[in-house]
Amino acid sequence: MQRPILPISNPSLKSLPSIVTSEAAGTVPLRSENELASTCLLISQQSEDEKVDQVKPLLSTSADSTSTNGTAAAAPKFYQKRRRRTASSSSLSDDFEARSSEDRIGHALSETYLMRLKLCRYIGLGYKFITRLVAITFYSFLIFPGFIRVAYYYYSSRQVRRDIVYGNQPRNKLDLYLPKNPDGPKPVVAFITGGAWIIGYKAWGSLLGQQLCERDIIVACIDYRNFPKVTIGDMVNDASQGISFVFNHIAEYGGDPNRIYLMGQSAGAHIAACALVEQAIKEANGDNTSWSVSRIKAYFGLSGGYNLFNLLDHFHTRGLYRSVFLRMMEGEKSLRRFSPEVLLQDPANRNAASLLPPTVLFHGTEDYSIPCDSSKSFAETLQSLGVKAEAVMYEGKTHTDVFVQDPMRGGDNEMVRDLVAFIHNGDEEALVKDSTMPPRKRLVPEFMLNLARTISPF
Template identity: 60%
Template sequence: MVVNWGAAATRALIRLLILAGLLRPGLLRSLPFLAPARPRPPEAEPLRSPPLTPPPTATGTLSAVGVAMQAANQDSSGAEAGAEAEAFVPRGGPHGLRRRAGPVPIDSSPRSGRAGDGRRSTFREDVGHAAAETYLVTGLAFTLLGYLGIGYRWISQLIALLVYAVLLMPGFIKVGYYYFFSSQVCRSVVYGDQPRNRLDLYIPRDHSKSSPVVAFVTGGAWIIGYKAWGALLGRRLAERGIIVACIDYRNFPQGRISDMISDASEGISFVCNNAVSYGGDPNKIYLMGQSAGAHIAACALLEQAVKESKGEHIFWNVSQIKAYFGLSGGYNIQNLVDHFHERGLYRSIFLSIMEGEESLPRFSPEIFAKKSSAEAISLLPQIVLMHGTEDYSIPSSASETLADVLKQTGGKVKLHLYEGKTHTDVFLQDPLRGGRDKLVEDVISVIHADDANAREKDALAPTPERLVYWQIKLARRISPF
């Protein structure tokens, strides 16, 4: 067998860059003019994202971002979405949601190192893709830096984030190896026609029966979110017989909050409508979000409940979701503007993400729930809110207040507060530390509540290995979150 060592070495380099956070695999092939591309069928026109325009309250602040992102969206959506547009049929509706025409065959083997048509990519294509990715990400980074300007808070936070990542790198490398090389991980499954409409699947080893499914929306301050951030959670839950679908979505400045909610809703629709195709139980689907992802997922869920209560045309039913898990989320965005500003997410950029100050109530689940009808609230599944009491990124009072509001309006709510835990303790440090993780156990207890056999297996499940040692304590002190 002839081995293309050049191509293999290039793919290994790309993976290392991804692990280091320099590249995003979901954006590969975004600038096809840097590498030979397959001829596109005449009918498969690139799908364009609408140009971003500044909100009335942030006049002029988004213009540079909008111009840069129009070019970036044309390149990335044309290369990725256009090549696969024929796999979808439009369904109409206010969000333009789409779904595949038939069942989705899921290939559980790793997909890295393959071109868009499934063939093994060449050395020249790998180099072109790496160059295209570097070009696109660098352009977006400079656009965002120009928009942020020189500010002590966000620069100090960025430096702390880099040091934090270096300290936890031994654990990240182990998780990254699992992400790229495990046969239980199916990466970059297409769920829509936008450039970030991809999700990763974490499949349990036991295929003897259909498994519960968790649709997970990752965090990232609405700016740096990426589906691979859910790899550790996906691994932990898959080890306990639960399928996890980590949904990617457009971040700012590639999109604003409406785009993020639309992407998340379309990803949830894909999971609900295709659960059986990858071994999932359609009667056991759960929705989970962390940090900004918890906010986005809550907005999508409430929006869907309101539409359903009004009899509007929908693409997935709230009744398909058995429970919503909100981890360290912010649910009253109006009250968090000043808090985020003090922590380096400046008011101007945050208001641009949220489409202006007048839109804050609309994108605040707490306020939205107060104004929603009793019928819409009654459609909501069980709401499980989870928060660390020493969370400085988003105070735990955000979850406590939402729990009170939902209880007053007739919602079914559980609140778990983790004493002394920070924003990243419950999601990163605790799982990396190994052993039984309180948050993971609480999630599993809800999912397996009606399955006696699964609860017996949980009691006998092996203890997760420790991935990071002494560095965790130091990383916890340095964490910018």
């Protein structure tokens, strides 16, 4: 007489598929819950169909097999009862009768499978998370002297107006960096900071704000909510609302509402581009908008990505896993909506493309967080649509070189020089003043910056 399967005292998981038992002849039942768990661990590596196929015989009995003398083997009462019910009722009733046992078995299977899955996920995610955490810790330590000076300026300077509220959602605030010279209306840069859509914060733009306000340019660093609190649609809405506030109120702070430039860095460049293209499409369709794309003098994208389809696999290999990124971007069906390059290639949006301002895309050629091909491709797409656009490549520069290490070196920052030259184009007085500006002081020793560049996780 064969031993019955031991009951497993675990509650059922209704979300998991039931495991239907089989009564195929010649199989040996599992002797214990440990044996079941061990078997489940092996089959958990296979597809769902394969798992079900292999579990069936393992959970069956040889109740229907006959002995060598033709005598039927004894079976547990549960299965004897089930065979009797099979002769007189439908398979639906059978499933209902056996559901309690099946659920317990299914739960044992799922627990083992999920435990293994969680362990593998923990090892994979944990390894990358820990290595990047260690890297960013050392990176932050190496550039810490520069951070201290920037933070001191951010919290002590009278030129910085912090936490100006632009909306009614959490983090709907912006910082203004105002030039010391109050004469005349100043050009304005509405800046969206980066942070992988997860750690974006307005204070990350402090170093850029300080450099530009020294050259008589007002900088508005717009904050926005991050994932997982919100997804990309809310981030774009926050940015758009912040841009609207700048248009409507910057004159109160000495800014020129007719000389407003939009700029973003990394994830912020993507968010800013999404807001810009979305606004252009609304205007082309005659929808009501709170600000006009035609009033943007130019768009500057720094180390940004503009086609999510091309970046999905790249981000996955970098540790921003596909499942997480898709949740962040509101699912695979929304990738098109939040890919400015793809949206503009749609013939239906050709009128929207005609409304876009001149575009300059800055990128380092050794950027391994977001490849420089992202900016090149977007610039080519814009040019094909008649938009004045160019991609400016910085040879040998990484994702953080252009935005962090180079400004902390002091002296002449190539990207800032190009940016200011574009903003002050046509203003001879401002250009002369820029040429006589004293070089900025170094914030971090060179050997520390070179080491920080080497271990940067970005």
